[in-house]
Amino acid sequence: MGRAPCCDKANVKKGPWSPEEDAKLKEYIEKYGTGGNWIALPQKVGLKRCGKSCRLRWLNYLRPNIKHGQFSAAEDKIICSLFTSIGSRWSIIASQLPGRTDNDIKNYWNTKLKKKMMANMNLSPQRKPQQITLLSILQSTTSSSHFRDINNSCHHPIVSYTGHDGSFSYSSSLVSGNSADYSIFQTQESVMDPSQKHQFKDRNNSMFAYGGEAATSCSSSDGSCNNNNQIISHVMEHHELGYGDATFVNQLYGGVEDTREMFSNIGGWTEKQNGLWGENPLDYGLEEIKQLISTNNNFLFDDKKTDERVMYY
C-alpha cells in the first residue's frame, strides 16, 4: 500500500503563487514562525495550499536574504567544484552559497553552467545535453588533448582539465589498480542511479566499491584509524565519491599524507612528486575555493546528518 498523500489533493490550489498568497505566508511566518509543522501551516495561514508547497515557496522565494539573478564567477567555481566532487547534492552545494537555494542552483546548472562547462571542454555536440553529466564528460574526454594524463602508465590515471579561456577547469583522478582492468563510469546511468550505487565493477565483475574492504587498513601502527581517513572515507561513502575524488576531499580537509596511505592500500598512489599535479590538483584554484568555502562556517556537510554514516576503517 502506498503512502497517504500529504494533503487533500482535491482541495489544494496548485500552480503559481499569487502576491496575496505570498504576503499571507510571509507575514504569518515572520510573525509566528512555521511552528515546526508545515502540513498544518496552510490552514493556520488561511491558504488552500499543500504544506509542502508552502515550505518550498518560503525556502525558495520568500525567506529573507534570498539572492536571485546572476551567479558570480566565484559561485560558478564553487558549484562546478562541488558538483565534480559530490555530484548533484544541490542542498549541500547550496549550503556553500549563502542566499542561493538548491532549486536555483539546480536550475542554473541544468540550464547554463553545464553547457558552459561543456563548451569549455569542447565536447562533442552530438550528445543531448540532458545525457551529459560530469562523469560522462570524464569518460568521453580522458583521451582529449585538453586532458593531461598525468601517468601514462595508466596505473592511476589522473586527469585534469583547464578551459580554453582559463575560466573553467575540471580535474579528476581515477585511482584504480589498473585502468585497463576497470570500467568505472561504464555507463552514466549506472553511476547515477541510486539503486545501483557502489556498482563500479572491474572487468572480472567484482565490485569496485569505494569505502569498502580495499580501504580498510589504517595508517597508525596500532591499527587505529586516523580521523582524516575516517572523514574522507565517510565523505566519499556518504557522497558516493569515486576514489579519485578523495583528492579533492583531502585537499579540503588537509592531510595529504593520510590520503596517500589510503590510496596505497587500494592498489596504488600516483606520486605527487612527479610534479605534474603542481600545487593544485584542481586547476581552477582549489585554494581559492577552499577559502571561499571556509568563509562559511557550516562547511559542506550537516554533521547531524552525516555523523551516523561515518565508516571506520
Place this chain on the structure above:
DNA sequence: AAAACAACCAACCGCCTTATC
C-alpha cells in the same frame, strides 16, 4: 507579424530519511 523553437525557472511529484508514538 507570426510561428517555431529554445531557454528559463517556479512548482510539483515521489522517494528516502528522520522523528515520533
Place this chain on the structure above:
DNA sequence: AGATAAGGCGGTTGGTTGTTT
C-alpha cells in the same frame, strides 16, 4: 521494533519569456 507522519531532497514538468526563422 514497527508503523506512521512529516521533512527534505533531487528529478522532472510545464508555463512563460525570449530568440530565431
